[in-house]
Amino acid sequence: xxxxxxxxxxxxxxxxxxxxxxxxxxxxxxxxxxxxxxxxxxxxxxxxxxxxxxxxxxxxxxxxxxxxxxxxxxxxxxxxxxxxxxxxxxxxxxxxxxxxxxxxxxxxxxxxxxxxxxxxxxxxxxxxxxxxxxxxxxxxxxxxxxxxxxxxxxxxxxxxxxxxxxxxxxxxxxxxxxxxxxxxxxxxxxxxxxxxxxxxxxxxxxxxxxxxxxxxxxxxxxxxxxxxxxxxxxxxxxxxxxxxxxxxxxxxxxxxxxxxxxxxxxxxxxxxxxxxxxxxxxxxxxxxxxxxxxxxxxxxxxxxxxxxxxxxxxxxxxxxxxxxxxxxxxxx
Amino acid sequence: xxxxxxxxxxxxxxxxxxxxxxxxxxxxxxxxxxxxxxxxxxxxxxxxxxxxxxxxxxxxxxxxxxxxxxxxxxxxxxxxxxxxxxxxxxxxxxxxxxxxxxxxxxxxxxxxxxxxxxxxxxxxxxxxxxxxxxxxxxxxxxxxxxxxxxxxxxxxxxxxxxxxxxxxxxxxxxxxxxxxxxxxxxxxxxxxxxxxxxxxxxxxxxxxxxxxxxxxxxxxxxxxxxxxxxxxxxxxxxxxxxxxxxxxxxxxxxxxxxxxxxxxxxxxxxxxxxxxxxxxxxxxxxxxxxxxxxxxxxxxxxxxxxxxxxxxxxxxxxxxxxxxxxxxxxxxxxxxxxxxxxxxxxxxxxxxxxxxxxxxxxxxxxxxxxxxxxxxxxxxxxxxxxxxxxxxxxxxxxxxxxxxxxxxxxxxxxxxxxxxxxxxxxxxxxxxxxxxxxxxxxxxxxxxxxxxxxxxxxxxxxxxxxxxxxxxxxxxxxxxxxxxxxxxxxxxxxxxxxxxxxxxxxxxxxxxxxxxxxxxxxxxxxxxxxxxxxxxxxxxxxxxxxxxxxxxxxxxxxxxxxxxxxxxxxxxxxxxxxxxxxxxxxxxxxxxxxxxxxxxxxxxxxxxxxxxxxxxxxxxxxxxxxx
Numbered sequence: 041x042x043x044x045x046x047x048x049x050x051x052x053x054x055x056x057x058x059x060x061x062x063x064x065x066x067x068x069x070x071x072x073x074x075x076x077x078x079x080x081x082x083x084x085x086x087x088x089x090x091x092x093x094x095x096x097x098x099x100x101x102x103x104x105x106x107x108x109x110x111x112x113x114x115x116x117x118x119x120x121x122x123x124x125x126x127x128x129x130x131x132x133x134x135x136x137x138x139x140x141x142x143x144x145x146x147x148x149x150x151x152x153x154x155x156x157x158x159x160x161x162x163x164x165x166x167x168x169x170x171x172x173x174x175x176x177x178x179x180x181x182x183x184x185x186x187x188x189x190x191x192x193x194x195x196x197x198x199x200x201x202x203x204x205x206x207x208x209x210x211x212x213x214x215x216x217x218x219x220x221x222x223x224x225x226x227x228x229x230x231x232x233x234x235x236x237x238x239x240x241x242x243x244x245x246x247x248x249x250x251x252x253x254x255x256x257x258x259x260x261x262x263x264x265x266x267x268x269x270x271x272x273x274x275x276x277x278x279x280x281x282x283x284x285x286x287x288x289x290x291x292x293x294x295x296x297x298x299x300x301x302x303x304x305x306x307x308x309x310x311x312x313x314x315x316x317x318x319x320x321x322x323x324x325x326x327x328x329x330x331x332x333x334x335x336x337x338x339x340x341x342x343x344x345x346x347x348x349x350x351x352x353x354x355x356x357x358x359x360x361x362x363x364x365x366x367x368x369x370x371x372x
Numbered sequence: 373x374x375x376x377x378x379x380x381x382x383x384x385x386x387x388x389x390x391x392x393x394x395x396x397x398x399x400x401x402x403x404x405x406x407x408x409x410x411x412x413x414x415x416x417x418x419x420x421x422x423x424x425x426x427x428x429x430x431x432x433x434x435x436x437x438x439x440x441x442x443x444x445x446x447x448x449x450x451x452x453x454x455x456x457x458x459x460x461x462x463x464x465x466x467x468x469x470x471x472x473x474x475x476x477x478x479x480x481x482x483x484x485x486x487x488x489x490x491x492x493x494x495x496x497x498x499x500x501x502x503x504x505x506x507x508x509x510x511x512x513x514x515x516x517x518x519x520x521x522x523x524x525x526x527x528x529x530x531x532x533x534x535x536x537x538x539x540x541x542x543x544x545x546x547x548x549x550x551x552x553x554x555x556x557x558x559x560x561x562x563x564x565x566x567x568x569x570x571x572x573x574x575x576x577x578x579x580x581x582x583x584x585x586x587x588x589x590x591x592x593x594x595x596x597x598x599x600x601x602x603x604x605x606x607x608x609x610x611x612x613x614x615x616x617x618x619x620x621x622x623x624x625x626x627x628x629x630x631x632x633x634x635x636x637x638x639x640x641x642x643x644x645x646x647x648x649x650x651x652x653x654x655x656x657x658x659x660x661x662x663x664x665x666x667x668x669x670x671x672x673x674x675x676x677x678x679x680x681x682x683x684x685x686x687x688x689x690x691x692x693x694x695x696x697x698x699x700x701x702x703x704x705x706x707x708x709x710x711x712x713x714x715x716x717x718x719x720x721x722x723x724x725x726x727x728x729x730x731x732x733x734x735x736x737x738x739x740x741x742x743x744x745x746x747x748x749x750x751x752x753x754x755x756x757x758x759x760x761x762x763x764x765x766x767x768x769x770x771x772x773x774x775x776x777x778x779x780x781x782x783x784x785x786x787x788x789x790x791x792x793x794x795x796x797x798x799x800x801x802x803x804x805x806x807x808x809x810x811x812x813x814x815x816x817x818x819x820x821x822x823x824x825x826x827x828x829x830x831x832x833x834x835x836x837x838x839x840x841x842x843x844x845x846x847x848x849x850x851x852x853x854x855x856x857x858x859x860x861x862x863x864x865x866x867x868x869x870x871x872x873x874x875x876x877x878x879x880x881x882x883x884x885x886x887x888x889x890x891x892x893x894x895x896x897x898x899x900x901x902x903x904x905x906x907x908x909x910x911x912x913x914x915x916x917x918x919x920x921x922x923x924x925x926x927x928x929x930x931x932x933x934x935x936x937x938x939x940x941x942x943x944x945x946x947x948x949x950x951x952x953x954x955x956x957x958x959x960x961x962x963x964x965x966x967x968x969x970x971x972x973x974x975x976x977x978x979x980x981x982x983x984x985x986x987x988x989x990x991x992x993x994x995x996x997x998x999x
Contacts, residue, residue, distance in 0.1 A: 078489050082501065089505045186729040198386070205633045207581045209588060210622045213608060217615045228611065267770035273726055274765075275785050275836070276758030278751075285784075289775050301494075308496035312585050316608065327589045330504055338504055345497050353492055363775070 064361060072354055079346035083339045084128045088121070090335065098141045098333040111141070115336075132343065138336035142329075147340035150325065155344065157321035158314070162306045164237060165244040169302065172249040174292070177256025182283060184257075185264055196257070200250040209312035212243035216316070228317075240317045244309050248302050255298055259291035266290075293363050300356035304349045380642050387638040393631035400447040412441035423614045431614040433606060442603055443620045450599040451628065453514055453592075454580035460518025461579065462572045465525025473533060473560070474552050484530065490523035498523070499582055503591050513592040517582050521575055528571055532564035570639045577632025584625045600625045662697040662902070662975040662985070672699035673844045673876045674723060677737035681715070681722045683948075684730050690949035692718040694900035697975070700844060704876045705867070707887030707908070709923065710897035713945050716880045717766075719897070720848045723878075724763055725753065741843055758789040762837020762875070764847040764866075768829035768854075772821035778832055779805070779817025785839040800839065808835040808865060827858030834865055842875040849880055863890050884923045888912070893981070896920045899945050899956035902975055905983040916984040918961045955987070963988045 087094055095111045096103070112118055115138070116127055131138070137147035184193040206214075219239060220228040226239050263269060264287055272286045311323030318324065322341050329337040381387040416436030423431045430440040468487060472480030490498070495517075502516035533556075536542060542559050550558070586592035587601025588608075595602070600621040607617030662678070681693040693715040700706050708716045722733045725745055738745045741760060745753060765771040773781055782801035786792040792800060798817065805813035808831040821829060830850060837845055847866060851859040867890065870877050881887050887894055888911050896904040896917060904917040915921050943960040946952060954972055958964040967987055975985040 075489050075492065086501060086504055091507060188729055201386075201634065201637060202630065205577070205630045206626055207585065207629070209585055210604075210625055213604065213611075213618050213622050216608075216611060217619060221611055221615055267765060267767060268773040270726060271763070271765065271771045271781075271833075271836075272773070274724065274763035275788070276754040277784065277788055278754065281788070286773050286776075290773070293775070304492070304494045308494035311496060311500065312589065315589055326500060327591065330500070331508065331590055335504075342497075342501060342504075346493065349493050349497070 061361075068354065068357055072350055075350050076347065079343060079350070080129065080132055081125075083342045083346070084125055086342065087335050087339060094333065094335050095141070098335065137340035137343065140329075140334055140337050142332050142334045142337075147336050150337060151322065151340055151344055154320060154322045154325050157319055158307070158310050158323060161237070161240055161244065161310050161313070161319065161321065162303070164241045165248075165306055165309075166303060168241055168245040169249045169252060172245070173252035174256055174288075174295075176249075177253040178260050178283060178288060178291075180253070181257040181260035181264070182279075185261055197254070200254045203250040204247050204254075206247060207312075208243050208247060208309045209316055211246055212239065212313055212316040215239050215243050236317075240313050240319060243316070244306060244313050248305065248309075252295065252298070252302060256291060256295050259294045260287055262294075263287045263290045289363075293360060296356060296360055296363070300353050303352045303356070307345060307348050307352070381635070381639045384638055384642065386634055387642070390631055390634035390638055393627060394635060397447060397451060397628045397631055400444055401451040402448070404444040405448050408441040408445050411438060412445040413437065421610050421613050421617075424616045430616040430620040433617060434610070439603070439607070439614075439617050439620055442598060443600065443624050446599050446603055446621070447624065447628075449593065449597065450580065450583065450601075450625075453510065453583050453599060454576055454628075457514045457517035457583060458521060458572065458576040458579040460514065461521030461525055461575060462568075464519065464522040466529050466568070468522060469526035469529025470533060470556055470560070472530065473537065473556055487523050487526045487530065491527050495520045495524065495578070495582065496585070499586060500591075503586065508591050508594070510593050510597065513583060513586050517579050517586070520582075521579060525571070525575065529564065529568065532567055533560045536560045536563045567640075570636050573632055573639065574636035577629045577636065580632065581625065581629050584621075600628075662695065662983075670701050671742055672701050672739075673704075673741060674700040674878070675737055675739040676723060677735060679719070679722060679733070679735040679738060681718050681727060682732045682734075685949050688949055690947070691951065692900050692948040693722060694951065696897075696900075696902045698895055698902060698905060700876045700878055702843065702876055703870065703874045705870055705890065705892045706876070706878050706895060707891035707893070708878065708880045708895045708897060709884050709887045710882065711945055712882060713899075713948070714897040715900040715948075716882075716897050717848050718900075720846050720878065720880050724761055724846055725750070725757065726763070755789050758785060759840030760843040762834075762840070762842040762845040764830070764833050764837060764845065764850045766849040766852050768826060768833050769821070771833060772829060774821055776820075777818055778821055778824065781821075782817075782832070782836045782839055785836065789840060801835075804835040804838050805832060807838055808832065810835070826854050827861055830854060830858075830862050831865060834862075834869065838869065838873070842869075842873065844876045844878065845869060846878045847880065849882065851886070852882070859886075866890070884911075885927055896923070899951060900948060901956065901972075901985060902983075903957065903985045905975065907981050910982060914979075914982075916978060916982070916989040917986045918963055918988070919957050922960075955985075 090097070093108070093112075095108050095115065095117065099108055099111065116124055119127070135148060137151065139146055140150060143150075180192070180196050183189050184196070187193075216228055216239060219225050226235050260283075269282060269286055272282045277285070310321060311327065313319075314321040314323035315327055322344060326338055326341040326345075329335075329341070382391050414437060416432065419428075419432050419436045420434050421432060422428060422436075425431070428438045428440065430438075430443065433439055433442070468483060471483050474480075475483065498520035499516045502519050503512055506512035506515045537555075537560060542555060545555050545559055583592055583599065584601035584604065587599050588605040590605060593599045593602050603621040604618055604625070607614075607619075607621060611618050676699065677697045678695045679693055679697070680691060680695055682689040682691045684690075692713075696715075696719065698706075708719065710716050718727070721727050723738065723740075725733075727733050733746070735746060741756065743753070743756060772778065779798055779801045782804060783792075783794070783797035786797040786800050787794065790797075790800075802813045802817045805817055810816050810828060810831055816824070816828075816832075824832065834845075834850075845866065850866070851862050854862065863886065866877055866879065869875060877891075879887065879891060888908055891908050894904075894906055894908050894911055895902050896906075896919060898919050904915065904920045906915070906920075911920075912924065915924060946956055946959075952959065952969075954967075954969040955961070955964070956972070958968040961968065965987075971987075973985045973987050975983045978984050978989055
């Protein structure tokens with residue numbers, strides 16, 4: 041693996057260790073392992089911390105004591121804590137997340153069913169956000185640079201503050217009212233085909249798009265003020281080339297850092313939006329399971345969410361390191 | 373002082389709106405349950421789930437209760453819970469955030485790592501996690517939201533206090549033996565209080581939204597209690613029958629959330645002391661006073677007459693360059709010298725058409741290679757300037773794009789202006805790097821600027837100017853940011869470029885010795901004007917302007933009489949927005965009289981190739997060799 045990641049062809053063990061990429065990857069991956077361990081442990085402790093008997097709580101007060109006891113034994117809740125922890129770690133590593141207390145289905149199967157909806161929703165929204173926010177932010181930056189267009193600047197900033205302050209589930213309600221109830225263009229909930237995705241994606245995208253557009257604008261303005269942009273102007277490049285070749289890539293590396301936050305925020309945002317539109321994803325499932333006190337399912341989904349967030353952060357860090365030769369790797 | 377700053381928050385338009393909204397929301401939170409509490413819980417079996425009417429502005433719910441009143445009454449619980457949750461988050465966050473600076477080092481590191489992991493997760497996921505632990509219900513939701521917001525706040529506290537701990541007065545206190553807890557309470561917390569309060573305000577808005585979300589999902593407030601989120605959740609189920617049931621609480625949440633957010637954002641903006649530029653009046657026209665440049669001889673590469681540069685500043689015009697005239701002839705090596713703020717660099721940017729809006733450049737004449745630059749559209753100028761005017765900037769570290777390879781940054785010029793394709797353009801770039809004596813040019817072209825040394829970067833910058841066939845190289849303090857050892861290299865390289873290509877060079881420098889050694893002619897600038905223009909050979913023999921002499925006098929190896937001349941350059945040059953009437957140097961000039969203070973002298977010819985702007989240029993030849 042070392043040979044593959046350092047420059048191929050002339051890699052030796054000694055070179056591999058000195059290669060900043062290898063050191064960076066080792067550091068970053070060990071951080072990932074630690075974080076994953078924290079998530080797995082937190083998911084384990086979550087059930088231990090639930091006040092009272094989780095099985096009794098799940099089955100209800102009228103359930104016969106024998107059934108409760110049988111469940112407790114099958115879940116291993118009567119074992120000593122270290123044993124339980126060990127079993128938990130082992131089963132998570134083998135992909136066994138337990139069995140739902142309400143449906144008796146394996147949690148892994150449930151997660152497998154629901155994950156695609158959530159991932160599709162988040163991914164579509166991400167693409168829409170980037171497609172709207174980056175061109176918008178760059179355009180506004182170019183139009184308002186050097187206090188050129190104060191009115192436009194003020195209008196954009198205030199509009200984006202207001203839009204960004206509306207949380208996705210409220211936006212969802214508003215969009216449902218206008219486009220589903222009043223105009224009837226899209227289904228209120230459920231439905232098939234692309235039409236069903238329009239409103240959920242829109243409600244997840246509009247707020248973050250406003251935030252990212254603002255950030256892109258500020259970053260582009262900052263980059264436009266840098267010396268190397270003056271150099272590009274001194275080379276008499278046409279403006280579009282300065283914006284596209286010199287300003288945008290530098291502004292985007294700064295923006296990309298925030299993309300991690302955006303993506304993880306989207307994962308969380310899906311929870312509420314799935315509930316508004318009754319989409320069968322992880323978000324609606326975890327809420328139902330919390331209300332039904334179906335703890336194995338909650339635990340499994342918490343693990344998946346945690347892993348998703350860590351994975352997104354890892355990918356963002358790697359992309360950042362690859363894009364900007366000065367970033368994290370060298371500063372290590 | 374501080375209270376006045378907070379007053380400023382209220383007087384901004386967005387701040388005023390925020391405060392008005394907040395007063396409305398808090399007023400409702402206090403009064404609504406008292407006034408409409410009974411009306412809101414009045415069950416009416418005969419009118420379940422109705423649309424808006426004059427009796428029920430937002431319709432009724434499944435039990436026939438008035439939704440409008442319920443939304444108003446729910447204000448109290450919604451706000452109460454949001455404030456409780458965010459207070460919890462702020463307190464826990466501050467404690468956790470400051471803990472590393474009080475705890476033993478190893479423990480502090482553990483706390484920091486834990487915070488670092490926690491902030492990677494969006495707060496809503498943490499809320500769900502804690503909601504499971506604390507159980508469904510109001511108390512559980514307050515604890516969940518509070519704890520979920522704590523890591524973010526802890527991170528903020530940590531960052532802010534780290535900045536304060538690094539400051540001198542804390543170091544002084546530590547040296548004085550003040551304990552860590554005492555430093556925290558006495559020095560750190562008071563200095564980070566303001567941003568913390570601002571963020572706590574924004575936090576309260578976020579907590580409000582999070583609570584609405586949680587109650588909407590059914591995990592927060594449980595019946596028969598109700599907050600906005602719960603009303604919203606109930607309303608959504610009947611959105612076809614009565615959309616107002618969902619929209620009314622949604623609007624309430626948005627208004628209250630906006631009030632907190634807007635107040636926080638405005639406060640952050642005001643406390644960050646950001647003032648927007650104000651409008652300046654029209655730029656006053658100034659007629660030229662200097663003698664027009666000599667029209668005889670070769671056509672100059674650069675001809676400048678009555679050049680002004682102005683920038684709007686606080687509603688007035690600052691004029692860093694005030695009507696200068698000069699010419700640069702082919703192959704000439706002209707130095708521009710003066711203190712910082714004398715307008716040298718602005719002149720360099722102005723004659724190369726690099727002054728950007730809102731700066732304004734005016735001139736009676738500004739010709740490059742015979743082309744009037746002010747009247748020719750930029751699009752038409754680009755090929756000419758791109759190939760014949762080279763710029764070398766002060767700091768080669770920041771003047772290269774850090775994310776692009778050096779070779780490509782050079783090649784770009786040829787691709788743009790010489791119609792070369794990628795490959796040949798890069799080959800030309802490698803050739804030019806070789807021309808400025810960069811070893812292993814081929815390999816270097818593929819490297820990023822940060823892999824170059826400072827002197828090498830500056831040479832590459834000169835090489836970039838050589839991609840075309842420059843008629844003029846403008847070098848703005850090209851050696852200031854470099855080691856003294858490489859200074860000579862760069863100046864020699866510029867001289868070689870001149871010798872080999874017959875390009876003229878305009879060298880800007882604050883160092884009169886550098887200019888005297890390298891250039892053939894010298895322009896001395898002071899407060900935006902050229903005060904003397906003379907051949908380099910005459911600089912030490914017959915300087916006429918007192919400022920030129922003062923500049924020479926402060927150079928140690930040229931000084932003869934150390935008793936008096938340093939006094940001549942005491943004081944500072946005037947700021948570009950406060951140029952006095954008369955000669956700008958009068959306040960610092962030992963020869964200044966009444967006339968100097970009222971009339972600004974023009975730059976006039978006093979000898980062959982020698983121009984001076986001084987009323988006393990003729991009456992002190994004896995002091996001419998002072999420096």
